[in-house]
Amino acid sequence: MARDSFNSKFGAIMALAGSAVGLGNIWRFPHETGSNGGGAFLLVYLFCIFCIGIPTMLAEFIIGRRGQRNPFGSFRTLAPKTRWYWYGGLSILAATLILSYYGTVSGWTLEYFMYAVGDSFHNQSSAEINNLFEKFVSHPYKPILWHIGFMVICSLIIIMGVKNGIERYTKMMMPVLLLIIIALGVRACTLDGAQAGIKYLFYPDFSKLTWKSVLAALGQSFFSLSIGMGALMTYASYINCDDSLLQISTRVVVADTVVSILAGLAILPAVFAFDVDPASGPNLVYITLPQVFDQMPLGYIWGIAFFILLTFASVTSAISLLEVCVAFLTEEKKMSRLKATILSSAVITILGVFCTLSFGPMRNVTLFGKTFFDLFDSISSNFILPFGGILICLFVGWKMKVRDVYFELSSRGKYELKSFRVLMLIIKYVAPTAIFIVLMSSLGIF
């Protein structure tokens, strides 16, 4: 049976952009920018995205499309009789860990969507809104039910396959998501007092830039672009061999960056207009925004729109994580797609329950001083993603034949590649070295 693949270039771009655009852009980017000094952080972040992010993403695409399989199978095809295929194990581990805690936050989003529809934030004091969040996340089973609900939605899409599931639904959700985020960005920027937030986001104050914020910017760029753990590699194996990888990657990166900036524009000015601390952390979206919406004209509608946006963004990213496990099980273990999806979702959801309970009954259960939620987050984003990124660059830069890399990148000579030498230089030397520095720093070695 022929391997399932994307139907069109547009579909491939939507699916890949769907993977990239997620909680990382809307939930993580504004508070990372808020806690790391605003404009100066943004500049470093943009540098990381364009100079390291794009080349590493292309390297991942090259392996995936050339290998025509899941990460495990692709490495085994491209480097037979070597241990490179172990990367496949790393990618499954990363997908499982990330999706376990991603599902927790996505589950909260579903509950908050219901709150927004029920107008629950109306006329609530900030203490009450805070309380609402605390009470919900620490509830013994409610967040688990939402978490399970979220995983069921993702599983249903994945069961339908690449074309009929992933491509079809991301093609529907991504344009709506873009429209909502543009509307929210414009709305927030036109609020009284929003200038302070716009200035904070764009005005680079280099005195605020620390070494730590440079590292945070590189880490954020990896997480946001979904680089390093095989999700892009798996999707790339479904891209038609005629489509230009360079074109697709630039579009995905531009879409991802635009959404992050729009999310920053939607959230930071509003946060300033209503005098909320931009560095209030991961809870910014759930605790401060409901207050912001409540005080905005037509806030009811904006609140609903925002949580729809967040839900779509989470679903389109989560399915790319789930697909990594499903592609492995169907191709390497010859399982049916249905069985593979049920098995992967079940394991991930069970692990995820520990993350969800990290905010409630298991708040005090820690491993290496961290709750399950924090542990899964830090192992995957601080360790596995950068490590995976280095492996990918080294493989394409040093192990693959330059001729093969060129062949794949130019789609069998169909496209001219003017910047091939520079790109190879980055993939071979610059990107792995830069990522290595981040990795060592996050391990506390530098």
Ligand code: PHE
């Ligand atoms: N890029 C996604 C986001 O921004 C998260 C993600 C990371 C998805 C790694 C897949 C792989 O939310």
